[in-house]
Amino acid sequence: MSKTDETHRETRLMHYGRGPLPGPANPPVMRASTVLHDTVVSYRDTKARRETDDAVLSYGRRGTTTAHALAAAIADLEGGEACFLFPTGVAAVAGAIAPFIAAGDHVLCVDTIFPATRSYCDDALARMGVTVDYFPWDTTDLTDHARPETKLVIVESPASQTYEVMDLPALCADAHARDLLVVADSTYGSGWLYRPLELGCDVSVIAGTKYLGGHADVMMGAVSAKGGAVAPLRRHTAMTGQTLGPDDAYNTLRGMRTLALRLERHEATALALARWLRDRPEVTRVLHPALPGHPGRETWARDASGTNGLLTVEFTQGFDTEDFIDRLALFSVGSSWGGFESLAMPCAPEAGRTYPNPDRTGPMVRLHAGLEHVDDLIADLARALAAPA
């Protein structure tokens, strides 16, 4: 791993976490709370070094070598100077916002944000005395939204459930000119399709529960950062006792070995489903960042390397989406996405938003294309649509 910068990222995915040889290809699962020393000097030295070096093994609450290997891998994928690990994606979102605000501050958040992040803003931040306002996804100039007490801008691109693509370089330039920090939720891109830190954001959050783990059996979140954002994050993460257990860290890194392969297939299958559904008479619109006419499609083509397994389908008014979902045999109903399995969920993305899109009026279903054969998934959709209502 000495020539990290010169190898392709597909190659780096295979080498993350490797120790000296002879040794295992994966970092061992190290379970530890207490780390033992034989001298006080050694103990003190460790405690001093861990304040600037995240790979120092000091105490289980700061993660063991398994979590350190994973953090280094995600930091590298994201182009971050450091990465901090959390037990869930939502914990990571909260842990990426809290270090940068205090009572009396004002936060700006994109209107198309993941609903749980919105709840955190409207509830937890409000109780801390922080005011939050929402701005439309296509904003690149914050003049009408920023206040003297604004500290932070929270973005997510593509948008949760509707996938509008933000112009992050333009928005970040404007935010930085106002001395505002930008925190991005990049779960959609998961460190592979999209790299917010390179586009100007200061902090990038990934719910690794989705594609990093990739097998519907791990919960975790990661916060990567660069520049002045790193030190406050490190301090706050340690202060609030956030970490990731060694087994979940191991499973996340194991999942990441196939991140590139899986995303390639998720993308191909989701696009095939999107194109097939678009032509159905029951469907008024398919929301997917790569389809012609999709809001921000050109920005996505400029800034990202691909799309994932998500698509949202708007049906004609009166279409019974719940009956349709129940008739699907290969798509199950369930929270989350990013695993190998196909999912279908009724969704109403406009419901909680400040600036809902008036053009979207029909009932919606969010699909996650898993790794099943695409022909089987299309046959399943066709069967469910053909069934008598």
Ligand SMILES: *Cc1c(COP(=O)(O)O)cnc(C)c1O
């Ligand atoms: C799933 C998700 C989260 C939360 O992740 P959990 O691991 O379920 O807590 C945060 N942001 C986005 C965009 C997500 O899709």
